Amino acid sequence: MGISERKEKQKLEIRKAILDASMKLFVEQGYENVSIRKIADLIEYSPTTVYLYFKDKNEILFQLHEIGFQKMAEYNAELWTIKNPLVRLHKMGEFYMKFGLENPAFYDLMFILNAPMEALQVVEKCEWKSGDQALGKLKETIQECMDKNLIEKGDVDGISMAFWSLVHGMVSLAIRNRFDKLVTADQMVPTMTKGLTWLMNVVDTSGNKT
C-alpha cells in the first residue's frame, strides 16, 4: 500500500499548504482579509479545491485558532517552573495579556470571533479542548493558592472565571479599540498591568504583598 500512503501524504501536504496560506494572509492582512479565493490564489489552486480539504471556512479558522493556542503555550512555557502559585498566577495574567496584545489576530480567533466556535458546534465534538485545557491550568493554580493559604478559600470555578474574565476583558477592550479614547496610548499597557497587580494584591492573604 505504498502508493496510497504517498497519496495520503500528498493530501496532508495540501491541507497544510491551505493552512499556511491562511496563516500568512491573516497574520499579514488581518482576519477580514482571509478569503477562500485569496487562499486559493496563494496555493495556486481553484477556490473550490479548498472545499475538498476543509468543510468550510469556519473549519479553517478553527484550525488556525488551534495554532493560536499552541503559540500561547509557548508564551507560557516558563510558567511551570514557578513554584509559588501566587506568583505563577500573576505571571499567567501578565503572559496572557502580553500574548493578546502581541497577537491580536490569534486572540480574535481564540476568544472573540464566533466562526471557530461554530465549526466546533457542527463537528459535534461538543468539546472545546484547547479552552478547557487552558482553563484547567488556571483552576489548578488557583486551587494551589487556596491550599497554601495564599488566597482566601472559595468557589474555584467562579474565581477562575473571574480571573480569566478580568484579563480577557482588558485584552479584548484594548484590541477592539475601547481604550483608545479613554486612555492615552502610552498609558494603556501600564494601566492594564496596574489593574492586574491591584487584583493580585487584593486577593493576597499571605502578608507578603508587593
Added chain:
Amino acid sequence: MGISERKEKQKLEIRKAILDASMKLFVEQGYENVSIRKIADLIEYSPTTVYLYFKDKNEILFQLHEIGFQKMAEYNAELWTIKNPLVRLHKMGEFYMKFGLENPAFYDLMFILNAPMEALQVVEKCEWKSGDQALGKLKETIQECMDKNLIEKGDVDGISMAFWSLVHGMVSLAIRNRFDKLVTADQMVPTMTKGLTWLMNVVDTSGNKT
C-alpha cells in the same frame, strides 16, 4: 423659510426611518444580517439612497451603538438612588451583565465590534462620548468607595479598568460562546454572579462583608 424647514424635517424623518429599519433588522436577525440592501428594502428606497443620509454602514452602526448606550442607561436608572457606593458598585456590575446577556446584539456594537469605532475615527470627533461617560460614572463610584474607606485606596483609573474588564470579560466570553463548553447552561449566570460577588467581597474593607 417655512418650506425649507419642512424639507429639513422630512430629511430627518428618512434618517430616522433608516435607523428604525436597521434596528428592526439587527434586533430580529442579528448584526450580520443588517445590510444596506435590506435596509433599503424595508424603507422602500433604493440602496444608494441610504448613502445620501449616512456616510457609510459604519456610521449607521455607530448610531445604533448610541441607542444601545441609551438602553443601557435605562437598566441603570435605579442605580443613582443607591446611597452606599459599594452596594451601588455591586449593582452596577450586575446590571451591566444583565444588560449584556439580555441585549447581546447591542452589546456587540457597544463593546466588541470594530465597525462603530471606525466610524468614530473617521469623523475625527476623536472622542468616544458614550463610553467616556459610562466609565466616568464607574470612576466616581469607586472614588466614593475610597473616600468612605469601603475599599482600599489606590489608583482609581487602574481599578476602574479592572472592574469594567471583569464584567466585560464575563459578558463577552458568554455571548461569544466561550463558556458554553466549560460551564453547563444553567450554571453560567450563577457562575458569573459568583465571580462578581467574589470580587466585591475581596475588595470590601468595610467589615460588613455579605
Added chain:
DNA sequence: CTTGGTTACTTAACAGTGTTAAGTATATTT
C-alpha cells in the same frame, strides 16, 4: 489493451455584500 470507475481538480454560477459614477426626473430659482 481496452473498458469502467475512481480521484482530483476546475468552470461557471448563485446569491449575496459595500460602495460609487452617472443618469433622470422633479421642483425651485433666475
Added chain:
DNA sequence: AAATATACTTAACACTGTTAAGTAACCAAG
C-alpha cells in the same frame, strides 16, 4: 421659459462563501 438645484435610481465594480456539474488523469479488472 431657461437654468439650476434637489432627490432619487440604474447599473456597475469588485468582492464574499458556497455548490452543481463537468473534465481530465490515473488505476484496476476483464
